[in-house]
Amino acid sequence: MEPNSTALAAWERLADIFHDNQNARAVALEQEFSSVRMETFPNVTTYCQRLKTLSDQLRDVGAPVNNHRLVLQLISGLTDAYKGVATLIRQSNPLPTFHHARSMLTLEEAGLAKMKPVEPPAAYVATQSRASDVSSQSTDRRSSNRSRSHNSKGRGGNRGNGGGSRRGTSQGSYPPMPPQPQYFLYQHWGWAPPPWVVPSCPYPTS
Known part of the structure; x- marks a missing residue:
């Protein structure tokens, strides 16, 4: 203006x-x-x-x-x-x-x-993925537990057979063993002997 x-x-x-x-x-x-x-x-x-x-x-x-x-x-x-x-x-x-x-x-x-094909929402896909992961982890844990159980049963059977041999009885699939020194049994079955069982050197022969 x-x-x-x-x-x-x-x-x-x-x-x-x-x-x-x-x-x-x-x-x-x-x-x-x-x-x-x-x-x-x-x-x-x-x-x-x-x-x-x-x-x-x-x-x-x-x-x-x-x-x-x-x-x-x-x-x-x-x-x-x-x-x-x-x-x-x-x-x-x-x-x-x-x-x-x-x-x-x-x-x-x-x-x-x-x-166009209808695609599932991203949240649904993520949920299914997590569920699949959880199911896979659960299956792995069950398989691991069965493996541990099988191994523990095998070791338990061995221990049971060893104990039966010491008592002069036959248990499991192993034949009865003749009486042996206690430390020999530990070496045979692969067990670590307790500290109070280890004899002093030289080891006794009977």
Whole structure:
């Protein structure tokens, strides 16, 4: 606002501000409009909205985009999943409007979403993985316990047979042994003798 300024002068000043570097901005918008591709957007709606926004901005800087060019740019930037509907739109004569083409793409997107296999949630997969790990660990522990039990039974049987030999009886699958010195039995069966059983050197022969 300036003293003795008219509304027309203020309007023209604002127009100069908004239309400054108009041609340069038109070139930048044209390049961006021509390079828009659907793979950089999450869905059809955002892709179409970006094209419509750029076309509106080009119109504001004096480079309007007609419906024919807008629809051609729309189908040229589609991914391979939309080849069928892109061919259908391209072969239409005359070309459908931008809003009609957008509706066709939206319906195609919904159909493709229904054809995709439903994947289980990540939480379900993690739960199943943990359950499998727990089951595997439990199986390993049971196998280890059975192995220890089998080994302990074998050692217990050996001890039982050794004791039976000392008493002059036959137990298990080993034949009865004749009376032997106590330390010889420890060496034969691989047992560590208690400290109070070890005889003094030299060892007695009977």
